[in-house]
Amino acid sequence: MKLFLRWMYPLILGVVMFNTIRLVTDLPNHNPFWAESKSFHVIALLVSVLVSYGFDFKGRYYMEKVRAKSFSVTLEYTLLVVYLFLSVNLILYAGDSIGILYMGDKLADYVIANVVCILYFFLYYILIRNDKLEKEYNQQTLQLEKIKVDQLEIELKFLRAQYHPHFLFNALNTVYFQIDEKNPIPRHTLEMLSELLRYQLYGGNQQVSVRREIDYLKTYMDFQRLRMSKxxxxxxxxxxxxxxxxxxxxxxxxxxxxxxxxxxxxxxxxxxxxxxxxxxxxxxxxxxxxxxxxxxxxxxxxxxxxxxxxxxxxxxxxxxxxxxxxxxxxxxxxxxxxxx
CATH class of the missing domain: 3.30.565.10 (Histidine kinase-like ATPase, C-terminal domain)
Structure with a gap:
C-alpha cells in the first residue's frame, strides 16, 4: 500500500497543479473550465504529471545522495527555489516553442504558472523531506534501542560469567596454601594465575589506565610462557x-x-x-x-x-x-x- 501511494503522489501533484493553473487562468476571465481543445489540455496535463514524476525522482535522489553531506536548511531551500524557477521557466519556454503548452498572455501566463508550480513543488519537497527525516529518526531510534538491548545482554552475560572466575579464584587460594613453602615454583605460578583472575573478576567493564592494562598483559604473557616450549x-x-x-x-x-x-x-x-x-x-x-x-x-x-x-x-x-x-x-x- 505504501509503495502504491509512493507512486501515486506525483500523479496527484501533477493533476492538482495543472487544474489549479487552469482555474486561476480561466475563471477570472469568465472562460469555461478547460476551454478550447480538450486534447490540447490532456497533453498539457500529461506534461504536468511527467514533470511531477521527474521532480519527485530528483528530490528523493538529492535527499539520499547529497543532503546528508550538504549545507544549512536555509541555503537548501534558497537553492531549491532558484532551481525551481529556472526549471519551470525552461519547461514552459520549451513547451510553448514546440506547441504542447500554450502561453497566450505571455507575461500573465508565465507569472501564474511560476507562482503555482513553484509553490506546489516547494510544498511537495517539504512533505517528502519531512517523510525522509521521520524515517531516518525512526531508524536511529530503533538502532539506539537495539544498542541498549545489546548492552544489557552483555552486562547480563558478564554477571553470569563472574560466578565461575570467582569460584576458581577461591579454589586457587585454597590450593596455594596447601602447597609447601619449599616449592616456590608452583606457588609463584598460582600467584600469577590468581592475579590474572583478580583483574578479570574485579576490573569490571569501566575504563582503566593503559599502564594497568599493560601490566596485566605482561603477567598474562609470562604465565603463558610457563607452558610454552623454551x-x-x-x-x-x-x-x-x-x-x-x-x-x-x-x-x-x-x-x-x-x-x-x-x-x-x-x-x-x-x-x-x-x-x-x-x-x-x-x-x-x-x-x-x-x-x-x-x-x-x-x-x-x-x-x-x-x-x-x-x-x-x-x-x-x-x-x-x-x-x-x-x-x-x-x-x-x-x-x-x-x-x-
Missing part, C-alpha cells in the same frame, strides 16, 4: 608514552591468546604497542607451523566478542585487521581514545 622467542616493544591514557580493559587479550594458541614454525611472537596521532596502535605477529595439516581459520567466541565490544565501546573510533599470511598471522588493532 624455543619460543617473545619480543615485546611498548611505547613509553603509553601511561595514563584510559581504555576499556581486556580488548587486546583475545589477540594475544590467539598468538600463543597458533604459534608454530620458528616459534616467534612479536608484539608492538605504540601511541601515534592520538591513537593506540597494537600489533601482534606470530609465526605459523611450516607444514600445517590444514588451513587454520581464526574464528571463535573470543574474536566475535572482541568485535562486538569494539562496536559498542568505540563506535567509529577503531579498526581491526587480521592477516593470514603463508608463514605468519598478523593482528592489528587501532583505538582512538578520548584523552590521549
Amino acid at each position: 624455543r619460543l622467542v617473545l619480543e615485546v616493544h611498548i611505547d613509553d608514552k603509553l601511561k595514563d591514557q584510559e581504555i576499556y580493559p581486556l580488548l587486546f587479550l583475545p589477540l594475544i591468546e590467539n598468538a600463543f594458541k597458533y604459534v608454530g614454525g620458528e616459534y616467534k611472537i612479536n608484539l608492538n604497542m605504540s601511541l601515534e596521532d592520538e591513537k593506540i596502535i597494537f600489533c601482534i605477529e606470530n609465526s605459523k607451523p611450516l607444514n600445517p595439516p590444514e588451513k587454520t581459520v581464526r574464528k571463535g567466541i573470543g574474536l566475535e566478542n572482541l568485535q562486538r565490544r569494539l562496536v559498542l565501546l568505540y563506535p567509529d573510533k577503531y579498526s581491526l585487521e587480521i592477516q593470514d599470511k603463508p608463514f605468519c598471522f598478523i593482528a592489528r588493532l587501532t583505538i582512538e581514545t578520548d584523552n590521549v
